[in-house]
Amino acid sequence: xxxxxxxxxxxxxxxxxxxxxxxxxxxxxxxxxxxxxxxxxxxxxxxxxxxxxxxxxxxxxxxxxxxxxxxxxxxxxxxxxxxxxxxxxxxxxxxxxxxxxxxxxxxxxxxxxxxxxxxxxxxxxxxxxxxxxxxxxxxxxxxxxxxxxxxxxxxxxxxxxxxxxxxxxxxxxxxxxxxxxxxxxxxxxxxxxxxxxxxxxxxxxxxxxxxxxxxxxxxxxxxxxxxxxxxxxxxxxxxxxxxxxxxxxxxxxxxxxxxxxxxxxxxxxxxxxxxxxxxxxxxxxxxxxxxxxxxxxxxxxxxxxxxxxxxxxxxxxxxxxxxxxx
Amino acid sequence: xxxxxxxxxxxxxxxxxxxxxxxxxxxxxxxxxxxxxxxxxxxxxxxxxxxxxxxxxxxxxxxxxxxxxxxxxxxxxxxxxxxxxxxxxxxxxxxxxxxxxxxxxxxxxxxxxxxxxxxxxxxxxxxxxxxxxxxxxxxxxxxxxxxxxxxxxxxxxxxxxxxxxxxxxxxxxxxxxxxxxxxxxxxxxxxxxxxxxxxxxxxxxxxxxxxxxxxxxxxxxxxxxxxxxxxxxxxxxxxxxxxxxxxxxxxxxxxxxxxxxxxxxxxxxxxxxxxxxxxxxxxxxxx
Numbered sequence: 367x368x369x370x371x372x373x374x375x376x377x378x379x380x381x382x383x384x385x386x387x388x389x390x391x392x393x394x395x396x397x398x399x400x401x402x403x404x405x406x407x408x409x410x411x412x413x414x415x416x417x418x419x420x421x422x423x424x425x426x427x428x429x430x431x432x433x434x435x436x437x438x439x440x441x442x443x444x445x446x447x448x449x450x451x452x453x454x455x456x457x458x459x460x461x462x463x464x465x466x467x468x469x470x471x472x473x474x475x476x477x478x479x480x481x482x483x484x485x486x487x488x489x490x491x492x493x494x495x496x497x498x499x500x501x502x503x504x505x506x507x508x509x510x511x512x513x514x515x516x517x518x519x520x521x522x523x524x525x526x527x528x529x530x531x532x533x534x535x536x537x538x539x540x541x542x543x544x545x546x547x548x549x550x551x552x553x554x555x556x557x558x559x560x561x562x563x564x565x566x567x568x569x570x571x572x573x574x575x576x577x578x579x580x581x582x583x584x585x586x587x588x589x590x591x592x593x594x595x596x597x598x599x600x601x602x603x604x605x606x607x608x609x610x611x612x613x614x615x616x617x618x619x620x621x622x623x624x625x626x627x628x629x630x631x632x633x634x635x636x637x638x639x640x641x642x643x644x645x646x647x648x649x650x651x652x653x654x655x656x657x658x659x660x661x662x663x664x665x666x667x668x669x670x671x672x673x674x675x676x677x678x679x680x681x682x683x684x685x686x687x688x689x690x691x692x
Numbered sequence: 693x694x695x696x697x698x699x700x701x702x703x704x705x706x707x708x709x710x711x712x713x714x715x716x717x718x719x720x721x722x723x724x725x726x727x728x729x730x731x732x733x734x735x736x737x738x739x740x741x742x743x744x745x746x747x748x749x750x751x752x753x754x755x756x757x758x759x760x761x762x763x764x765x766x767x768x769x770x771x772x773x774x775x776x777x778x779x780x781x782x783x784x785x786x787x788x789x790x791x792x793x794x795x796x797x798x799x800x801x802x803x804x805x806x807x808x809x810x811x812x813x814x815x816x817x818x819x820x821x822x823x824x825x826x827x828x829x830x831x832x833x834x835x836x837x838x839x840x841x842x843x844x845x846x847x848x849x850x851x852x853x854x855x856x857x858x859x860x861x862x863x864x865x866x867x868x869x870x871x872x873x874x875x876x877x878x879x880x881x882x883x884x885x886x887x888x889x890x891x892x893x894x895x896x897x898x899x900x901x902x903x904x905x906x907x908x909x910x911x912x913x914x915x916x917x918x919x920x921x922x923x924x925x926x927x928x929x930x931x932x933x934x935x936x937x938x939x940x941x942x943x944x945x946x947x948x949x950x951x952x953x954x955x956x957x958x959x960x961x962x963x964x965x966x967x968x969x970x971x972x973x974x975x976x977x978x979x
Contacts, residue, residue, distance in 0.1 A: 432868070439822075440861050443827045452838075474823060
């Protein structure tokens, strides 16, 4: 628990901890790298290039970047038109605006048309303390029912860099939840390679299975390490692709006799927990699964460490929860 | 193949050709509506003259290759006007005329609301109003990246001026100096619940577009010569501004009893009336 008095910096500062290994603006750099190889890649933003790391691309390739202004419907419409003409647009804004405000445009101009538009959106779930206006706690719930949309919730900078070329290669629309600024580098320690549509075991364990996505995978790995001291053997299955969801791997891992939890930086409604439950029930493998995620409510404003504890998604709270269930 | 006709010369032969095309569009629209016994026939008839100027004169396209890279793009936002678009595509030779009778039927390539994924020559999926201009911006940006000579036309209804997204898109078009984008507003003053200007006052529409940084013209949208003249002027204008034609049209234009009927968004027409409508179109043309 964090007892220290926190300033407003803690509302929106980097999610990286002091001293943690990080990579700066992984989305922006990965996009520049991709664009150097693929001349069709273009970038757009709705007045949030600087806050979604797309400014790195904008500054490196100004003639391939379009500033659309604070107009998210126009952003997605323009991205659709560019894709229709054969380009590969990456469009950035905050997750809340892309999903709540511009849903109709994403659905009809992009997804129904099957266009290769890649939405790269910052501030997923609880990654800002600004309150419900900026916290995309239900973006996955909104988007999972959209046909033909690929949805990715990467864990860290390493994965974001691998996701960028893979979503560009999808011949259809994609939505990626972006972590911005100094983003932790975690998964390179686990010999991880992102494969679209595949969940991957980062560590095996006999007692507990944690199925996680996004930044919760980092916390799952930390929790697993802490629980080693208590001789609790924890497996972590990272499922960053929410759609198409890797049912096969989830079913295989859940079939083993272990305590099962899902961990997500999203409402417990409509995200990873629901995707997991859906697969289990549909395949006749229904069993108890404990959701760790944000509550079905509008979250408080405040400092992130405080809120992470309050809503049970900090590493400490995950460890406590697992212990309480054993 | 129809090439881009940049000539400003308007003679009787050119006008006659376009008027013949318009009669064909009206007849083909009636054929489709008749199968259903009802529909957006009022709108189809009011837009027929504009569609004839576009597909019969202004647009570059290749009937044998609807996706021809150098074609002008004509994006219809108001998907429910589909039947007049299919009619124009049929008159242009992009769709077979025989197919018009499948309009809005099961498994038809011609759904009630036009969608790019269903129909050759249909550029976008319209229907959710206020989208077309936003997509047209992206198409225009893409064509500019390719150094294309093609123009982008966006057909929108006056009702779509109620949507904030139309005005967002208008600002974006001007900001990016999309001078090969020509919007055409079908101002028939009719929406689902009544007269457009009773639903939400959007006038003065031309002044609003001008204030957004566009060049605007306003003409009688059922006067073929005026529409042609305006579209040629807008295309040839030397400026970096996007362009818009506000076309005042008459719902049901060309069929007298439909013009005079109580104005409705979605019209029902009786069996005998279809014959009368066809007769009027034939007579109107020879008169």
